[in-house]
Amino acid sequence: MIRRVAIVGYAQSHHQHNMQKTREDMVFEVCKEALHHAGILREDLDTVITASTDFLDGRTISSVFLSMAVGAFLKDESKVEEDGTFALYYALMRILAGTHDVALVEAHTQGSTLNPHQVSFYTLDPLFDRQVGVLNDVAAAGLQARMYMNRHSVSEEHLAKVAVKNIANAAENPCAHRQMPDVSLEDVMSSKLYYDPIRELTMSPISDGACALILASEEKAREITDKPVWIEGVGSCQDPYLRDRNIQNLDSLKSAANTAYKMAGVKEPLSDLDVAEVSEKFAHEELMIYEALGLCQEGQGKNLVESGTTRRNGEMPVNPSGGALGADPVCATGLIRVIEAAKQVRGEAGAYQVPNVRRALAHGQFGICAQKNTVYILGGNGS
Amino acid sequence: MGFIKDERPQTICVEGTWSLSSYHYKGSKLLEQYVKGLKQKKLIGSFCPGCAKVILPPRNLCGRCHRIMDGRKTVSDRGTITCYTVSPAITKGKLKVLGMDPVETGLIKDGEILIPVFVRFDGSDSNTDTILLNAEPKAVHIGMRVKVIWAKEPQGALSDFEGVEPI
Numbered sequence A: 001m002i003r004r005v006a007i008v009g010y011a012q013s014h015h016q017h018n019m020q021k022t023r024e025d026m027v028f029e030v031c032k033e034a035l036h037h038a039g040i041l042r043e044d045l046d047t048v049i050t051a052s053t054d055f056l057d058g059r060t061i062s063s064v065f066l067s068m069a070v071g072a073f074l075k076d077e078s079k080v081e082e083d084g085t086f087a088l089y090y091a092l093m094r095i096l097a098g099t100h101d102v103a104l105v106e107a108h109t110q111g112s113t114l115n116p117h118q119v120s121f122y123t124l125d126p127l128f129d130r131q132v133g134v135l136n137d138v139a140a141a142g143l144q145a146r147m148y149m150n151r152h153s154v155s156e157e158h159l160a161k162v163a164v165k166n167i168a169n170a171a172e173n174p175c176a177h178r179q180m181p182d183v184s185l186e187d188v189m190s191s192k193l194y195y196d197p198i199r200e201l202t203m204s205p206i207s208d209g210a211c212a213l214i215l216a217s218e219e220k221a222r223e224i225t226d227k228p229v230w231i232e233g234v235g236s237c238q239d240p241y242l243r244d245r246n247i248q249n250l251d252s253l254k255s256a257a258n259t260a261y262k263m264a265g266v267k268e269p270l271s272d273l274d275v276a277e278v279s280e281k282f283a284h285e286e287l288m289i290y291e292a293l294g295l296c297q298e299g300q301g302k303n304l305v306e307s308g309t310t311r312r313n314g315e316m317p318v319n320p321s322g323g324a325l326g327a328d329p330v331c332a333t334g335l336i337r338v339i340e341a342a343k344q345v346r347g348e349a350g351a352y353q354v355p356n357v358r359r360a361l362a363h364g365q366f367g368i369c370a371q372k373n374t375v376y377i378l379g380g381n382g383s
Numbered sequence B: 001m002g003f004i005k006d007e008r009p010q011t012i013c014v015e016g017t018w019s020l021s022s023y024h025y026k027g028s029k030l031l032e033q034y035v036k037g038l039k040q041k042k043l044i045g046s047f048c049p050g051c052a053k054v055i056l057p058p059r060n061l062c063g064r065c066h067r068i069m070d071g072r073k074t075v076s077d078r079g080t081i082t083c084y085t086v087s088p089a090i091t092k093g094k095l096k097v098l099g100m101d102p103v104e105t106g107l108i109k110d111g112e113i114l115i116p117v118f119v120r121f122d123g124s125d126s127n128t129d130t131i132l133l134n135a136e137p138k139a140v141h142i143g144m145r146v147k148v149i150w151a152k153e154p155q156g157a158l159s160d161f162e163g164v165e166p167i
């Protein structure tokens, strides 16, 4: 990259169902806390980038209603639709361009105000798929899961093992929504069936939550902190729409990861990375994500969960924070993964800290069947 | 509009809707050709001269070749299920299939399930989203051969293609 850019502060809410706060108060609190964590003031910000969707916010041009909360009063501000990792990309570009040095990136959703699965129906082709009327994100995930499971002989038990791993990890994370320390395979396998084989506990919960992080150019980052978390690589890509997409693979994630790996000099992901935080909105997606990230061969994702490789104490921990199955405030979920990965690099992950993390991967996604994907490689001072 | 205090003691809930009146989606003329084909019990997809892919229902653009898919191709009304799911129990008023409530039209009984599927029709290269009828959920599998259930008197509308059933 032309300039080095680092994450120098962050904060997230205690994600939960139906938070007892307005959207503005929730966003204000995480932004204030992120500034405090970085040890800077609102006056130090050059630009603010936020992420949400107007549909989920219930307003058009929704960011203008939050400009006070995010600290953008009379400042340069912009918004991207969808996941917070896309907002981070935008902020990174602004700093790389040399026009700004310090950015605040914020993302949020309050799923309790309007069911996000209902909103997902409106992302379908209005001329045909919406007329047929039987799809939404959960039904499409059911189709994708069945296709993937059939191709690679993956059982419902494999999906349940992913869910148990992540939900149990979430219980160590005070910010996670699901707090089920004793969750068992049986709990998952007997949880409510939605669109087969998607069950209540193999899909992410509907959460209220927000997060914010502070991004700075190298010079500023070194002034602000002794523990900058450098963005070493980034990649973003999207798959075509469902109709002519091979939904049993995450091709766009594979491409995004390869771009990020090349930039960061990652050659063997399984050995070069120490931890990954990924946005698995459904348990089967985590297995597909392992494959797309090159942590294993195609079709071998189930082996990583079977062998315990991706457990918190495994060779390649994935989602020690609990991932999206632990909490899913839709537009914030990917940016939370970046924050969790940064916490691992800085050794600030507390009860779910993975030892000796030098390099971490974070992944964000948006759209039906994980249509759009972004990957970040983060490293500390020593990496 | 009502103010409900009990559910969220620290905030107030102001109920609202976000209605922008109706939206007039602009459909391509291809869709018109498609439904005219349905009237004759034909599935007309679009053909890309660049990559030879056939997309059904038709689409005007090929993203891969970044060009207009100016070819047309009639594909078979028989195909293979590439993936399926089984819905939760569908009650009256829950969803609309081809513009109609499936419980009201008698497609299913109140509380029954639907089986959404993707079908690859012979001669096409895309996922066509539809429902599998006249089959038990336990019997459905990937690779299952199916055919279109045509309306008795096709009207030249999307609803002429009611779903698919096992061959």
Ligand SMILES: [Zn+2]
Binding pocket: B048, B049, B050, B051, B052, B053, B062, B063, B064, B065, B066
């Ligand atoms: Zn083409």
